Amino acid sequence: MIDAVIFDIGNVLIEWQPERHYDREIGEERRRALFDTIDLHAMNDVIDSGGPFKETIYATAERHPDFQHEIRMWFDDWIEMARPAIDHSVRLLRALRTKGVPVFALTNFGIDSFAYAQTHYDFLSEFDQAFVSGHMGVIKPDPRIYQMVEEACGIAPDRLLFTDDRADNISTARARGWQAHLFDGPQGWANRLVADGLLSPGEAK
Incomplete structure (x- = not known):
């Protein structure tokens, strides 16, 4: 029972398919480079464990200036990814x-x-x-x-x-x-x- x-x-x-959103917005090649360089899912685990939402993402972006805009998209476009x-x-x-x-x-x-x-x-x-x-x-x-x-x-x-x-x-x-x-x-x-x-x-x- x-x-x-x-x-x-x-x-x-x-x-919940972040890669799909990134492929649409920046193209598959740039998305692969991004995800190969930065573990965005590990970053998200920090948020899921209680870390601050925007601050965690933007701090990660600051550490990776070559992908700063793309990392910030995880926050800026979040509701577009969660759909x-x-x-x-x-x-x-x-x-x-x-x-x-x-x-x-x-x-x-x-x-x-x-x-x-x-x-x-x-x-x-x-x-x-x-x-x-x-x-x-x-x-x-x-x-x-x-x-x-x-x-x-x-x-x-x-x-x-x-x-x-x-x-x-x-x-x-x-x-x-x-x-x-x-x-x-x-x-x-x-x-x-x-x-x-x-x-x-x-x-x-």
Whole structure:
């Protein structure tokens, strides 16, 4: 039996493909040079761990003058990178809540970037509880963040169902006894929710 469903956000509810945005804006060749020179995803991990949003990005840009403009785009164009919403996943979130199933978020997201995203995506304010790494000071797949969720919600691990697009995040959840689904598209997730008796096929469309 499942007592709560937990959604990751990036690439589950909102597409998160920074490289795609950079390819469109500066071209694939310049993007490859940028990402080969600077680990922008590691920079983003600092933000997701609670570091300041703009300041972290702009400080990185100052250290790399050859790519200063492109690095600043991570902040300046951020909402353009965090799009579009994955509509079917949003419908599943709302269908679960309509059925009275508690729905949580467990997401690697910065404090300010999450607040910014909430101004563009109303469904990010619809969770029963949102566990945001920036506020928690730890990011997935560190087991501590899963433990913090368990302690906060008071639900036994085997009664939690979690979906995430990253295999390492799913592996840690399963190691803690959570039920988990590796997200590879909303239809597969819908099928899992139906199989577990949380939604009917009609509700999962």
